[in-house]
Amino acid sequence: MSAVPSSSAQAAREALAGRLKEIRRDARLTGHELAVRCGWHKAKSSRIENARTAPSDDDIRAWCTACGAEDQAADLIAANRAVESMYVQWRRLHRKKTLRQIQESRVPLHERTRLFRVYSSDVVPGFLQTEGYATAVLQSVASLRELRDDIPEAVAARLARARVLREGGHRFVMLVEEAVLRYQMGDKETMAGQLEHLLSVMSLPSVSLGVIPSRGRRPIWAVETFSVYDDEQVFVELLTARVTVTAPGEVRDYLKTFDGLRQRAVYGGRARALIASAIEALA
Known part of the structure; x- marks a missing residue:
């Protein structure tokens, strides 16, 4: 090896x-x-x-x-x-666990984490996904990795994880690229429902959702989708593998990168306007 x-x-x-x-x-x-x-x-x-x-x-x-x-x-x-x-290859992980089991395996970590930081460059973060959107995402994953999992069970497990959004003691700071609002997952109705759901969850006191506009100064390097759990560990989702980062110096690098991305994001009314624009584009 x-x-x-x-x-x-x-x-x-x-x-x-x-x-x-x-x-x-x-x-x-x-x-x-x-x-x-x-x-x-x-x-x-x-x-x-x-x-x-x-x-x-x-x-x-x-x-x-x-x-x-x-x-x-x-x-x-x-x-x-x-x-x-x-460093776990997705194919190796899927030989041991179904999509549903992978969704459920994160529950203990989510329950003990107090501050979640999530950056996504490609899809709506799992915590914020609707049933239709999550179904489209997991169907895409299953197709790419040639899996024959029970998609409805995996979707149900993913939606169940989102209960932490409404439980006390958890805070979520989430950043998405504006392109995430434009990448259509599922049909137009599914995508519109997902975008409307984002407008709804933005009102939750535990959630801070920022949108990074497509126009503007960009970092000179590509940043992969990642999640930071408190200040202790980072999960990075690559095309072929899941990477867990625990070295303090590397965790600090991700936190620094997250702060830089957060400064480029817009919030509140400006973020809502970008989401509304994406909904209008679907029509």
């Missing part, structure tokens, strides 16, 4: 590799001697120690046994699994 394409995950992978290397050195074994004891090619030891190959649970157990450090295996395996959860 190649290096994990996320700097947070790769840093964690390198830290794990460093611990395994220290265990080997403490046992006074060379990479070749370790490989002989484990029954694999010596190049494998080098690839693991240099974080070029992700070790399996069995690899870690064999490594620790060969070095007389069996008591450290459990902690190392747990650390290795944590790294795997930082």
Whole structure:
């Protein structure tokens, strides 16, 4: 397996590799001697120690046994699994969970989060989606990833998550690009219903919805859709994978980026005017 394409995950992978290397050195074994004891090619030891190959649970157990450090295996395996959860390919995730289960898996995180920050460049954030719009989105996802999930159940689970909008103790700061208002998901009636729903939820005291106008000064880099949960972790949705960022420095980078985007957004009456214009365009 190649290096994990996320700097947070790769840093964690390198830290794990460093611990395994220290265990080997403490046992006074060379990479070749370790490989002989484990029954694999010596190049494998080098690839693991240099974080070029992700070790399996069995690899870690064999490594620790060969070095007389069996008591450290459990902690190392747990650390290795944590790294795997930082960068998860959607296809791999869908082999384990249905779309409904993926929607439900976020519920505990949503219930304990107090401040949500969401930036979306392509679709209306899940918390704000109507049944028709969510159906169109999840149908598109299922088609792209060749899934045969029960879409109605997944939609129901997504809508159920939105209850936190009306529960006490949660605040939502959401930013969408103006283009999100123009990208039609489903038929015109579905899209119009979604836009009207946005006008409605804007009145909720827990919600701050900003729209970033298409015209105006833009950042020189592309910003992917992401969500920040309190100041602790970030979920980034890529085309092929979900990335979880927990490294404090990287979380700060996302928070800084979010603040920059928030300054470009319009709110209140100006945001409502953009939404109303998108509704008129559908007619």
